[in-house]
Structure formats: structure tokens, C-alpha cells
Amino acid sequence: MSDDLRKEVCDLHAQLIRWGLVTWTAGNVSARVPGEDLLVIKPSGVMYDELTPDHMVICDLDGKLVEGDHAPSSDTEAHAYVYRHMPHVGGVVHTHSPYATAWAARGEPIPCSLTAMADEFGGDIPVGPFALIGSDAIGRGIVETLTGHRSPAVLMRQHGPFTIGTTAKAAVKAAVMCEDVARTMHFARQLGSVERLPAAAVDSLHDRYQNVYGQHNSGKKGAR
Numbered sequence: 001m002s003d004d005l006r007k008e009v010c011d012l013h014a015q016l017i018r019w020g021l022v023t024w025t026a027g028n029v030s031a032r033v034p035g036e037d038l039l040v041i042k043p044s045g046v047m048y049d050e051l052t053p054d055h056m057v058i059c060d061l062d063g064k065l066v067e068g069d070h071a072p073s074s075d076t077e078a079h080a081y082v083y084r085h086m087p088h089v090g091g092v093v094h095t096h097s098p099y100a101t102a103w104a105a106r107g108e109p110i111p112c113s114l115t116a117m118a119d120e121f122g123g124d125i126p127v128g129p130f131a132l133i134g135s136d137a138i139g140r141g142i143v144e145t146l147t148g149h150r151s152p153a154v155l156m157r158q159h160g161p162f163t164i165g166t167t168a169k170a171a172v173k174a175a176v177m178c179e180d181v182a183r184t185m186h187f188a189r190q191l192g193s194v195e196r197l198p199a200a201a202v203d204s205l206h207d208r209y210q211n212v213y214g215q216h217n218s219g220k221k222g223a224r
């Protein structure tokens with residue numbers, strides 16, 4: 001198990017704090033261990049400013065602890081279920097970011113009315129079913145909702161956002177962008193009615209952003 005992956009997952013937890021996506025110990029980030037039926041995730045209930053790479057625990061894809069001195073995150077089984085059923089997913093994130101969680105509290109999908117939503121989500125951000133914590137029920141809801149959907153984010157009803165990505169960094173980015181558009185759409189809705197973008201525009205914007213935007217063609221590393 002590479003210590004690099006433990007450090008990467010630990011550092012990504014700091015991004016949840018940086019972008020205001022979590023309070024106290026809420027939220028979690030995991031990464032699939034390449035080539036292994038394993039995942040790396042934070043320990044349950046440990047303060048973010050205490051987290052170190054050594055705190056990160058390794059679990060199998062049934063959510064069972066394989067390596068580590070701490071009990072794994074409460075959401076480990078949910079993350080594990082996603083990895084078992086969505087082979088392209090390399091990272092899963094859960095937050096309680098306030099604006100996205102307010103949409104989840106109402107059980108209302110965020111309508112795709114912004115070019116930024118078309119770029120990152122390829123359409124609305126959908127709502128998944130309410131599910132109790134501590135089993136794979138949340139994972140089932142994530143997979144049911146996101147399978148066949150372009151969005152990397154799902155608002156689990158009356159709970160909060162979960163995001164997926166080909167890497168843990170991509171899943172964190174989706175969580176950051178989910179909260180950003182949730183906030184903007186909240187203000188837009190407060191001040192007036194909103195209209196979805198035309199489907200053809202959403203397709204064009206999503207394709208450009210996913211395949212052209214940034215340094216795709218320069219061979220240079222970009223933020224992505």
C-alpha cells in the first residue's frame with residue numbers, strides 16, 4: 001500500500017475544509033487502491049486538523065478494515081459499494097456543504113441553468129433516495145441514481161451530496177463545484193424564476209469542458 005496514496009487522501013480532506021464543505025468531523029474522502037480490491041478512507045470522527053497520512057485506513061470493498069489503527073469512516077460501506085459497482089470510479093467524496101445540503105433537504109434536483117453546470121455535471125444534479133447511515137444503502141442509492149447519468153454528484157435526500165470521480169481529486173472537484181452551483185442557483189431561485197439550458201447547448205458545453213477546456217491539447221499539466 002503506497003504511502004503516497006495515504007498522503008494524497010489525507011491532503012484532499014484538507015480541501016474540504018479549504019472550500020467550506022464540511023463542519024467539525026462531517027464528510028469524508030476515499031480513493032480506490034489501483035489494481036487492488038481495496039480503498040483508502042479517513043477514520044471516523046477524527047478532527048480534520050488532527051488527520052495525518054498515518055490516520056488513513058485501508059478497507060476491502062466490503063468495507064471491512066484491512067489495515068489501520070482507527071475505525072473507518074461511517075460511510076465506508078457506501079464508498080465500497082460504489083467501487084464494487086462502478087469500475088470507472090477511482091474516488092468518492094461525501095460532504096454536508098450547506099447550499100447543496102439545503103437542496104437535498106428539500107429533495108429537489110438542482111436545475112441545469114448555468115454553463116458551469118453543463119460543463120461539470122452535464123445536466124441537473126439529481127437527488128438520490130433517503131438512506132440510513134452505516135450500511136451499503138447509501139451506496140445503492142448513489143449507484144442507482146448516477147448509473148447512466150453524466151453528473152458526478154448526487155444529493156442524497158435529507159442527508160447531503162456524494163460525488164464520484166475517476167480520481168479522488170476529481171471527486172473533490174465535483175464536490176467543490178456542486179456547492180458552488182448550489183449556492184448560485186439558490187440565489188437565482190430566490191430572486192426569480194430559472195430556466196434550464198437547451199439540451200443541445202448542455203451537450204456542447206459538457207463536451208468542450210470535458211475534452212477541450214484547459215491544457216487538454218497542450219500536453220501541459222492543468223488544474224483539471
Ligand SMILES: O=C(CO)[C@@H](O)[C@@H](O)COP(=O)(O)O
Nearest residue numbers: 026027028044045073074133
Ligand atoms: O453524514 C455522515 C455519515 O453519512 C457523517 O457521520 C459523516 O459525514 C462523517 O462520518 P465519519 O467521520 O466519516 O465517520
